[in-house]
Amino acid sequence: RRIAVLASGRGSNLQAVLDAIAAGQLDAEIVGVFSDKPGAPALQRVPAALRWSADARDYADRDAFDAVLAAAVAERQPDWVLCAGYMRILGEAFIAGLRGRLLNIHPSLLPRFRGLRTHARALAAGEREHGASVHFVTPELDAGAVIAQAVVPVLAGDDAESLAARVLAVEHPLLIATLRLAVSGRLAERGATVMADGH
Ligand code: GRF
Secondary structure (H helix, E strand, O other): OEEEEEOOOOOHHHHHHHHHHHOOOOOOEEEEEEEOOOOOHHHHHOOHHHEEEOOHHHOOOHHHHHHHHHHHHHHOOOOEEEEEOOOOOOOHHHHHHOOOOEEEEEOOOOOOOOOOOHHHHHHHOOOOEEEEEEEEOOOOOOOOOEEEEEEEEOOOOOOHHHHHHHHHHHHHHHHHHHHHHHHOOOEEEEOOEEEEOOO
């Protein structure tokens, strides 16, 4: 199965996918890494031939940027497209073109804390548990059907940084488990419902 990854930053989730493939734990191939940040460290995790980036500031509007991104992604013919720390909002046309094949990993227990600064907000809200979710991407931000979640405790003395690190440690195995389901053909979106059968 062919996986394309969208990433804006560090790329530790991308690295977890690369490592799982190399270890024979995920029967898939990374066919491209796409970024809205030409300097993103994530890009450096794959060979140059697999890198694509463009600076959104060079495009007139969101649709113009999304159109070139969509074309570049389509060229690699991915079965699945994964947003892993992709920090730019995707427009409706982009999402519609990949509906049911576009996944995101988000650092909160959705539907709690959609959007940014999830760890600081979880602390401010006095949550006792926090975590990460993998979900299908739909036009409403971080609101698509949730496929899987991983939970961590919030500990006394946590700050956003310590909590983020605890969440990140469970993001990686959560992502691999979800991608294993996806590449095995056992994952499907049916409206707001996720079908994950147990073959
Ligand atoms: C992760 O916490 C991911 O859930 C969030 O942004 C962070 C990206 O980390 N959307 P990395 O770039 O994969 O290291």
